[in-house]
Amino acid sequence: xxxxxxxxxxxxxxxxxxxxxxxxxxxxxxxxxxxxxxxxxxxxxxxxxxxxxxxxxxxxxxxxxxxxxxxxxxxxxxxxxxxxxxxxxxxxxxx
Numbered sequence: 001x002x003x004x005x006x007x008x009x010x011x012x013x014x015x016x017x018x019x020x021x022x023x024x025x026x027x028x029x030x031x032x033x034x035x036x037x038x039x040x041x042x043x044x045x046x047x048x049x050x051x052x053x054x055x056x057x058x059x060x061x062x063x064x065x066x067x068x069x070x071x072x073x074x075x076x077x078x079x080x081x082x083x084x085x086x087x088x089x090x091x092x093x094x095x
Contacts, residue, residue: 009035 011019019034028034 019031022028023031023034026034028037
């Protein structure tokens with residue numbers, strides 16, 4: 001991490017109260033940490049919206065295999081699916 005540089009920020013009291021509420025809810029250790037995180041989040045959002053950037057993501061589905069099959073959905077979206085994994089989980093009741 002590069003050297004931290006101190007800046008000053010002025011804001012309305014109500015906005016500051018909302019920031020302090022966010023800090024408490026999210027568990028930030030101080031206002032600086034919260035503001036840095038908010039700025040990083042906005043910069044990420046902005047980079048996603050730019051047309052010249054490629055964005056990659058994942059979609060995770062949890063479903064009951066006995067209720068139906070996702071094969072039809074996968075066939076319709078095949079050009080966009082790079083990898084699939086099927087995991088079978090069994091829940092054992094020990095009551």
